Amino acid sequence: MADYPQLIADSFSGYGHYLLTEVLHPGRGNYYYWLVALSLGFWGLELLWPWRRDQGTFRQDFWLDGFYMFFNYFLFSLIVYNALSNVFVQLFKDGLGLVGIHNLVAVEIGGWPLWARLLTLFVVRDFIQWNVHRLLHRVGWLWAFHQVHHSVEEMGFAAHLRYHPVETVVYRLFEYLPLALIGFGLTDFFLVHLFTLTVGHFNHANLYAPLGPLKYVFNNPQTHLWHHAQELPRARRHGVNFALTLTLWDYLFRTAYVPNEQANLPLGFAGVEHYPATFAAQQLEPFAELTRASRPGPSAPP
Ligand SMILES: [Zn+2]
Ligand SMILES: [Zn+2]
Numbered sequence: 001m002a003d004y005p006q007l008i009a010d011s012f013s014g015y016g017h018y019l020l021t022e023v024l025h026p027g028r029g030n031y032y033y034w035l036v037a038l039s040l041g042f043w044g045l046e047l048l049w050p051w052r053r054d055q056g057t058f059r060q061d062f063w064l065d066g067f068y069m070f071f072n073y074f075l076f077s078l079i080v081y082n083a084l085s086n087v088f089v090q091l092f093k094d095g096l097g098l099v100g101i102h103n104l105v106a107v108e109i110g111g112w113p114l115w116a117r118l119l120t121l122f123v124v125r126d127f128i129q130w131n132v133h134r135l136l137h138r139v140g141w142l143w144a145f146h147q148v149h150h151s152v153e154e155m156g157f158a159a160h161l162r163y164h165p166v167e168t169v170v171y172r173l174f175e176y177l178p179l180a181l182i183g184f185g186l187t188d189f190f191l192v193h194l195f196t197l198t199v200g201h202f203n204h205a206n207l208y209a210p211l212g213p214l215k216y217v218f219n220n221p222q223t224h225l226w227h228h229a230q231e232l233p234r235a236r237r238h239g240v241n242f243a244l245t246l247t248l249w250d251y252l253f254r255t256a257y258v259p260n261e262q263a264n265l266p267l268g269f270a271g272v273e274h275y276p277a278t279f280a281a282q283q284l285e286p287f288a289e290l291t292r293a294s295r296p297g298p299s300a301p302p
Pocket of ligand 2: 224
């Protein structure tokens with residue numbers, strides 16, 4: 001059995017050291033500076049070629065979403081996630097060890113060429129995430145957390161990373177086992193993370209780039225804006241366009257919906273104008289919402 005208190009302490013100091021090293025040492029393999037560079041790049045494109053021309057240089061919630069970017073990409077890991085996930089993985093391994101399983105890898109793809117490994121990781125992970133995203137819209141308590149992302153009323157690249165950190169935990173829980181079964185190590189993730197970060201910024205950006213036939217494969221601003229539409233036809237009330245990176249799944253499973261490429265859709269959900277506007281209040285709102293929902297009254301996914 002692992003020494004769990006030591007594991008937690010090591011996780012905090014290890015991640016703190018990693019974050020400090022990232023900030024102090026710019027370089028090509030550095031998430032922190034890639035996030036900064038990609039964000040500045042998309043912001044520049046939005047200012048040069050805006051899809052919605054009436055949107056300001058600093059759109060509504062620009063700074064709030066900027067904070068969310070760094071919080072969700074870096075700080076949350078420092079505060080809790082890294083330790084939590086290391087403990088979970090160790091508990092899981094110890095649990096398996098108790099029943100005599102010492103190697104979880106079911107399909108060994110370590111010998112495959114790098115491009116094949118990365119492509120497999122990317123496609124498998126994206127399909128899991130598409131399914132989790134559908135769950136976030138279908139299950140009442142998950143929707144309470146996912147509402148933070150849908151509280152965006154004016155869309156821009158930084159809205160990509162406005163989400164409640166509980167979402168991170170939910171996504172990673174669903175991803176962990178399938179990815180462990182195909183034997184992925186953390187080092188495999190860098191290029192995939194960078195690519196998905198780029199597409200995520202892109203599909204939230206205030207840019208007109210519908211991609212032509214590639215729209216059936218990759219997410220884009222014209223498709224994702226409808227995911228945030230406040231009003232949808234009744235038959236589609238549980239949501240449309242759940243793609244994170246690949247729209248392929250939405251076209252395959254008939255959840256794609258882009259009736260037109262209207263730039264100015266009302267975004268959010270019924271009552272979004274009353275949703276809390278600050279980071280701290282948005283962190284607490286899902287818990288308040290669930291408390292209210294446990295009493296009689298309306299609180300269902302859209
Ligand atoms: Zn959503
Ligand atoms: Zn979104």
